[in-house]
Amino acid sequence: xxxxSIFYQIFLNFPTIFFELINQPNTNTQTYEFTSREVKQLSFxxxxxxxxxxxxxxxxxxxxxxxxxxxxxxxxxxxAELFLFLRQYQPPYPWQVVVIYPSRNIEREQNQHFGNILxxxxxxxxxxxxxEETVSGxxxxxxxxxxxxxxxxxxxxxxxLISQTKEEIIEPKIQQDLIDLIETIIVYKLPQKTRKEIxxxxxxxxxxxxxxxxxxxxxxxxxxxxxxxxxxxxxxIRLGLTLETIAExxxxxxxxxxxxAKLTExxx
Numbered sequence: 001x002x003x004x005s006i007f008y009q010i011f012l013n014f015p016t017i018f019f020e021l022i023n024q025p026n027t028n029t030q031t032y033e034f035t036s037r038e039v040k041q042l043s044f045x046x047x048x049x050x051x052x053x054x055x056x057x058x059x060x061x062x063x064x065x066x067x068x069x070x071x072x073x074x075x076x077x078x079x080a081e082l083f084l085f086l087r088q089y090q091p092p093y094p095w096q097v098v099v100i101y102p103s104r105n106i107e108r109e110q111n112q113h114f115g116n117i118l119x120x121x122x123x124x125x126x127x128x129x130x131x132e133e134t135v136s137g138x139x140x141x142x143x144x145x146x147x148x149x150x151x152x153x154x155x156x157x158x159x160x161l162i163s164q165t166k167e168e169i170i171e172p173k174i175q176q177d178l179i180d181l182i183e184t185i186i187v188y189k190l191p192q193k194t195r196k197e198i199x200x201x202x203x204x205x206x207x208x209x210x211x212x213x214x215x216x217x218x219x220x221x222x223x224x225x226x227x228x229x230x231x232x233x234x235x236x237i238r239l240g241l242t243l244e245t246i247a248e249x250x251x252x253x254x255x256x257x258x259x260x261a262k263l264t265e266x267x268x
Contacts, residue, residue: 004047006147006185007066007100011048013177017140018050018064021126022098031059039084046085052093060096060122068102075114096122102148103129139164143178146185155201158186162202179204230260 011018011034018034019027031054036047048064063085065078082097101107104127109118117123128148131141142161149157161182169175186198193201247257 003068003147004066006188008048009181009184010144011050011064013181014140014143015050017144018062018098020138020140021100021131021144022062022124031056037085037089039081039088044081046081051091055092057092058094060094061091062096062098065097065099067099067106070106070108072108072110074099074108075110075118079114079117094122096124098124098126100126100128103127139168139178143182143185146182149189151189154186154189158182158202162204230264 015029015032015034016025016027019025019029031052032050033053035049035051036045037049038045046063048066050062050064052059052061063078063082065074067074078097078099082095086095099107107125109115111118118125128145131145139161142157142164146154146157146161162179165175165178165182169178183195183198183202183204186202187193187195190198198204243257243261244254247254
């Protein structure tokens with residue numbers, strides 16, 4: 001199962017789930033950006049960073065690592081990357097490391113070198129199979145636990161989470177995105193099943209025919225096109241192309257390119 005891909009989707013599209021996992025459910029996720037950063041010295045990229053978007057020096061940034069296989073070198077690599085990142089970017093925020101394991105038996109602590117730092121309040125280790133002992137009834141945590149649920153029980157948990165999503169999430173687009181994520185997790189867990197078979201098992205076949213769902217899906221497609229246009233436009237501006245040339249290349253009205261250019265400026 002492609003756990004890295006799944007967790008990237010979860011944190012990118014539903015950052016509130018991450019803050020639930022670290023027992024900070026009241027965090028304003030609008031003040032964080034889930035992103036990646038390249039560290040030039042060794043040409044590697046930190047793929048899971050929550051960076052503050054405001055100027056609060058007391059707000060930490062989070063370096064997140066998802067580890068589902070034993071790795072004796074994990075902490076050597078992780079803390080080397082962290083400190084090289086600090087040296088290069090010198091962010092004006094304190095750091096926090098969050099490592100997510102399916103269970104304790106996967107972890108390789110290396111206490112001789114990292115015992116003190118692992119015991120500090122700047123490192124948080126999360127063991128997904130133990131979450132039920134501390135968190136109950138949380139939709140977001142339930143979705144994360146679905147990743148490690150045994151195949152024999154995954155369908156029942158997924159159906160329960162879908163029902164909970166329909167009850168708790170009012171906004172159609174967010175509801176559709178979360179249901180799609182739950183379905184995607186099951187697709188990864190049951191590769192021998194077709195998507196249509198999984199839709200039937202989860203009771204999604206009729207849901208996907210409803211007008212509300214189809215409108216939310218169409219809205220998601222439109223958002224995907226805009227993100228692709230924004231990325232292309234940003235690259236073309238860096239190359240020095242005029243907005244008129246970009247409009248012609250992307251086959252978009254000039255006014256639309258000008259609107260997207262303003263969005264790009266605001267992001268930068």
